[in-house]
Amino acid sequence: MTLNKEGMTPLPIEQSSTRERLIKKSPSVKGFFKRESELRGKWLIYCGALIIIIATVSLTLFLVWQGLRVFLFDGVNPIHFLFRSDWNPGDAKHPTYGAFPIIFGSFAVTALAAIVATPISIGTALFMTEIAKKWGDKALRPVIEILVGIPSVVYGLIGLTLIVPFIANHSDSIGYGLLPGMIVVGMMILPTITSIAADALHSIPNELKNASYALGATRWQTIAKVILPAALPSLLTAVVLGMARAFGEALAVQMVIGNVTTIPHSLLEPASTLTTIITLHMGNTTTGSPFNHALWALGLVLLTMSYIFILIIRYLSRRRTLS
Amino acid sequence: MKKWLAFTAMAILLIFSAACGNSNEKTSSSSNSGSENTKAAKSASSSEDVSGQIIVGGSTALQPLAEAANEGFKQKYPDAQVQIQGGGSGTGLSSVASGSFNIGMSDIFAESSADIPADQLVDYKVAVVAMTAAVNKDAGVTNLSKEDLIKVFTGKVTNWKDVGGNDVKITLVNRPDGSGTRATFDQFALDGATPAKGIEQDASGTVKDIVSKTKGAIGYLALSYFDDSDKSVVPLSIDGVEATVENVESGKFPVWAYEHMYTKGEADGVAKAFIDYMLSDDVQGSILESQGYIPVKEMQVERDASGKETQK
Amino acid sequence: MRIQTVNRIATSIIILCAGIMVTIMLTILGYVLFKGIRFVDWHFITTVASTFNVGGGIKDQLWNSFYLLVITMVFTIPLGVAGGVYLAEYAPDNRITAFIRSCVEILASLPSIVVGLFGMLVFVNTFHWGYSILSGAIALTIFNLPVIVRVTEDALRAVPQEIKEASMGLGVGQWYTMKKVLLPAAFPGILTGIILSAGRVFGESAALLFTAGLTSPDLDFTHWSPFSENSPLNIFRSAETLSVHIWAVNSVGIIKDKVAVASGSAALLVIIILLFNLAARGLGALIQKRMTGK
Numbered sequence: 001m002t003l004n005k006e007g008m009t010p011l012p013i014e015q016s017s018t019r020e021r022l023i024k025k026s027p028s029v030k031g032f033f034k035r036e037s038e039l040r041g042k043w044l045i046y047c048g049a050l051i052i053i054i055a056t057v058s059l060t061l062f063l064v065w066q067g068l069r070v071f072l073f074d075g076v077n078p079i080h081f082l083f084r085s086d087w088n089p090g091d092a093k094h095p096t097y098g099a100f101p102i103i104f105g106s107f108a109v110t111a112l113a114a115i116v117a118t119p120i121s122i123g124t125a126l127f128m129t130e131i132a133k134k135w136g137d138k139a140l141r142p143v144i145e146i147l148v149g150i151p152s153v154v155y156g157l158i159g160l161t162l163i164v165p166f167i168a169n170h171s172d173s174i175g176y177g178l179l180p181g182m183i184v185v186g187m188m189i190l191p192t193i194t195s196i197a198a199d200a201l202h203s204i205p206n207e208l209k210n211a212s213y214a215l216g217a218t219r220w221q222t223i224a225k226v227i228l229p230a231a232l233p234s235l236l237t238a239v240v241l242g243m244a245r246a247f248g249e250a251l252a253v254q255m256v257i258g259n260v261t262t263i264p265h266s267l268l269e270p271a272s273t274l275t276t277i278i279t280l281h282m283g284n285t286t287t288g289s290p291f292n293h294a295l296w297a298l299g300l301v302l303l304t305m306s307y308i309f310i311l312i313i314r315y316l317s318r319r320r321t322l323s
Numbered sequence: 324m325k326k327w328l329a330f331t332a333m334a335i336l337l338i339f340s341a342a343c344g345n346s347n348e349k350t351s352s353s354s355n356s357g358s359e360n361t362k363a364a365k366s367a368s369s370s371e372d373v374s375g376q377i378i379v380g381g382s383t384a385l386q387p388l389a390e391a392a393n394e395g396f397k398q399k400y401p402d403a404q405v406q407i408q409g410g411g412s413g414t415g416l417s418s419v420a421s422g423s424f425n426i427g428m429s430d431i432f433a434e435s436s437a438d439i440p441a442d443q444l445v446d447y448k449v450a451v452v453a454m455t456a457a458v459n460k461d462a463g464v465t466n467l468s469k470e471d472l473i474k475v476f477t478g479k480v481t482n483w484k485d486v487g488g489n490d491v492k493i494t495l496v497n498r499p500d501g502s503g504t505r506a507t508f509d510q511f512a513l514d515g516a517t518p519a520k521g522i523e524q525d526a527s528g529t530v531k532d533i534v535s536k537t538k539g540a541i542g543y544l545a546l547s548y549f550d551d552s553d554k555s556v557v558p559l560s561i562d563g564v565e566a567t568v569e570n571v572e573s574g575k576f577p578v579w580a581y582e583h584m585y586t587k588g589e590a591d592g593v594a595k596a597f598i599d600y601m602l603s604d605d606v607q608g609s610i611l612e613s614q615g616y617i618p619v620k621e622m623q624v625e626r627d628a629s630g631k632e633t634q635k
Numbered sequence: 636m637r638i639q640t641v642n643r644i645a646t647s648i649i650i651l652c653a654g655i656m657v658t659i660m661l662t663i664l665g666y667v668l669f670k671g672i673r674f675v676d677w678h679f680i681t682t683v684a685s686t687f688n689v690g691g692g693i694k695d696q697l698w699n700s701f702y703l704l705v706i707t708m709v710f711t712i713p714l715g716v717a718g719g720v721y722l723a724e725y726a727p728d729n730r731i732t733a734f735i736r737s738c739v740e741i742l743a744s745l746p747s748i749v750v751g752l753f754g755m756l757v758f759v760n761t762f763h764w765g766y767s768i769l770s771g772a773i774a775l776t777i778f779n780l781p782v783i784v785r786v787t788e789d790a791l792r793a794v795p796q797e798i799k800e801a802s803m804g805l806g807v808g809q810w811y812t813m814k815k816v817l818l819p820a821a822f823p824g825i826l827t828g829i830i831l832s833a834g835r836v837f838g839e840s841a842a843l844l845f846t847a848g849l850t851s852p853d854l855d856f857t858h859w860s861p862f863s864e865n866s867p868l869n870i871f872r873s874a875e876t877l878s879v880h881i882w883a884v885n886s887v888g889i890i891k892d893k894v895a896v897a898s899g900s901a902a903l904l905v906i907i908i909l910l911f912n913l914a915a916r917g918l919g920a921l922i923q924k925r926m927t928g929k
Contacts, residue, residue, distance in 0.1 A: 038808045041810030048717025053735060055777050059777065063749065120655050121652075126649045131649055146664070152840065153879075158663060161894070174537045175537075218639065221642070241744070244744050251886075259523040303745070310737075387686040423763055526885065528888065528891070
């Protein structure tokens with residue numbers, strides 16, 4: 001801010017030629033233009049910042065309000081909504097709104113995907129930073145970038161045309177279910193976790209590693225005893241970010257999970273997630289109906305979970321800066 | 324360096340124009356639609372030149388038929404523009420009631436959803452769609468009594484051998500709760516019983532895929548999805564009545580529903596012309612049947628919103 | 636000895652992980668391209684999609700994808716760059732800045748379907764824009780804004796502090812320093828980020844489902860007035876994009892050749908996104924070279 005004021009004050013004459021070259025303005029209107037431009041620039045930039053705030057706040061408020069309607073106006077008990085398993089909002093006579101199986105499905109897919117993706121991702125990140133130090137990063141960055149770039153529907157399509165038939169042929173299930181959901185989402189969050197984990201491992205000071213090697217530790221000992229503990233908060237952040245992505249993934253999961261609103265008892269059984277139920281039913285319900293409101297409440301759960309993921313990441317990063 | 328000046332100037336301009344443009348266009352579009360309404364009203368009185376633009380949207384089941392009809396409609400009324408959108412039956416009903424669609428397409432009666440002011444909407448029944456249970460061939464059944472069918476769908480029976488089929492586990496394939504197909508099937512094939520939970524798929528093609536590939540699977544499909552060459556999916560007869568177009572028309576086979584087009588108040592202008600065209604022989608003949616629908620006028624029975632059936 | 640064995644096993648497992656990663660990428664690309672590429676021909680690209688007949692193409696969907704991308708970028712780039720500049724240079728170290736940072740973080744981690752729901756609630760239903768390109772573009776802007784903000788901020792922070800100090804020391808104002816010194820220096824980084832995010836926007840589907848809609852009017856490519864209903868440029872018409880089309884034919888569609896249409900579209904989508912990736916790397920490197928080579 002002090003620099004800014006300095007820039008506005010008139011300068012000694014001997015410096016003005018350099019300044020002219022830099023700003024290329026005619027001297028007579030120089031001061032005027034400069035001040036105006038500074039203002040305009042500032043205005044533009046504050047406008048950008050303001051819009052970011054407006055977007056976030058309005059998005060949150062609108063969705064919270066819309067999501068609460070089912071509890072406020074349709075008399076659904078939030079506890080029942082969150083913890084009961086009788087999801088049947090389309091029933092004409094006795095609609096019931098126990099969304100637990102759906103919420104459970106979301107968590108199951110997220111956790112399973114993270115379990116599948118984390119070892120592979122962190123392994124790859126270790127490969128890039130510890131094993132093939134010279135070329136690993138160069139060779140695998142493009143791979144990660146390509147995986148990040150592939151649209152989620154394409155992952156869904158692969159799940160639908162490759163993984164589901166494969167499972168159906170090799171078991172006595174229908175193929176749709178948690179397992180293909182887990183594989184598809186797991187593949188999708190691989191690049192997310194890998195790239196953040198690789199960055200985290202890169203930032204471990206070399207002195208630490210060298211000290212360990214100097215003590216005669218093997219590579220694996222160094223990794224397990226020095227590098228991984230040092231990078232732990234960052235690695236957890238990477239996993240949580242991956243899980244946040246998995247939790248919100250919609251269409252790819254919807255194509256393979258089978259969309260049954262019961263709690264699955266095995267990986268081969270079909271399930272549903274918050275996102276799949278929302279996409280499947282939103283168009284079929286009329287605006288203002290309790291069923292429709294219940295879907296918005298599912299959206300609110302989704303929103304809340306995103307905020308919780310953000311809080312976890314914040315907590316982890318605070319721990320990181322402390323250590 | 325000049326480029327940078329130009330770039331930022333452009334950026335500022337864009338923001339300005341975007342900000343102003345939005346509000347301008349918003350007002351202009353609303354005033355547009357106002358003037359269109361009056362225009363449409365005028366053209367209805369003259370009935371000669373049908374011009375203007377309408378949005379038809381809703382049921383994804385009816386959407387292909389509307390799009391097919393629109394091709395002929397365009398040639399007949401070159402000045403009229405009909406935009407067909409999907410969105411689902413619920414969206415169709417809500418949007419026509421709120422005025423964002425000129426015609427709302429729906430698989431279900433507006434009366435059946437409590438939040439729609441059905442008395443403000445005018446119902447045009449444009450087609451009949453009939454459906455039946457689709458069974459995987461390994462189940463070994465081709466006919467079920469309604470009682471057994473209800474047992475199968477409500478999960479009281481979990482093996483086909485209990486209803487006279489092979490020793491194969493039953494796998495249910497449902498439609499999303501709230502979809503027209505499901506509502507119709509629940510009401511007329513299951514007599515209002517709530518089916519047990521099963522996989523839910525929105526697309527008929529996917530349902531057919533699953534039923535044909537999964538041993539002992541049962542779902543339901545519109546009659547047009549069964550074809551004689553593919554024996555892996557069996558159309559189920561109910562109470563000994565085969566699911567054929569003739570049996571539906573005569574009222575013997577009960578699992579059918581109307582496809583509706585709703586307008587808010589009596590249709591006028593382009594909306595009226597479009598619905599008239601939908602109901603004309605141009606559409607009711609070949610186009611409709613090629614898409615597997617049954618013309619409403621062929622039906623010897625009719626139904627009201629509560630499902631009560633009367634002989635014509 | 637035992638330690639050495641453990642070390643060797645662990646090393647091979649790590650190498651295996653990297654191998655799995657590469658295999659997954661190759662499998663996905665190989666499968667999508669191999670399966671879909673034979674359906675992609677001139678006819679497929681230039682034919683209108685059909686909701687009920689076999690043999691439909693993807694002409695309008697392809698156009699919609701690009702048009703929506705352009706409109707989104709028109710909104711996103713100025714706002715995102717401005718936001719990034721603010722955070723990198725202007726933001727005082729106070730509560731408001733911390734709040735804006737949180738907002739960026741929240742927007743970045745929101746699931747795209749939540750953004751889509753918001754778009755539906757506000758733009759489609761409340762503003763009565765209906766399923767339209769405008770609704771879709773604004774939803775995508777919300778979704779893409781944090782990416783551009785971060786890219787800009789990072790690129791600006793990567794510019795050596797000395798350059799900025801030299802400019803400021805000459806008495807040049809903050810905004811002029813930004814415009815003439817910092818932004819040009821950060822340009823390659825920002826451009827790379829923008830192109831990569833364009834690939835993301837191009838493939839996005841969940842945010843568009845409820846905002847841009849599942850249908851597209853028959854576009855009249857001889858009619859370019861933005862106010863005509865079936866003009867390709869009209870921003871108040873519904874617009875199904877390529878990636879939404881892939882989902883729609885598989886999940887709600889009834890066409891019989893859905894495998895051909897979906898695989899072909901997927902192959903095309905992946906090819907275009909690969910091109911975006913290549914362009915991002917190529918252009919970034921090229922500009923960097925020209926700027927430093929001079």
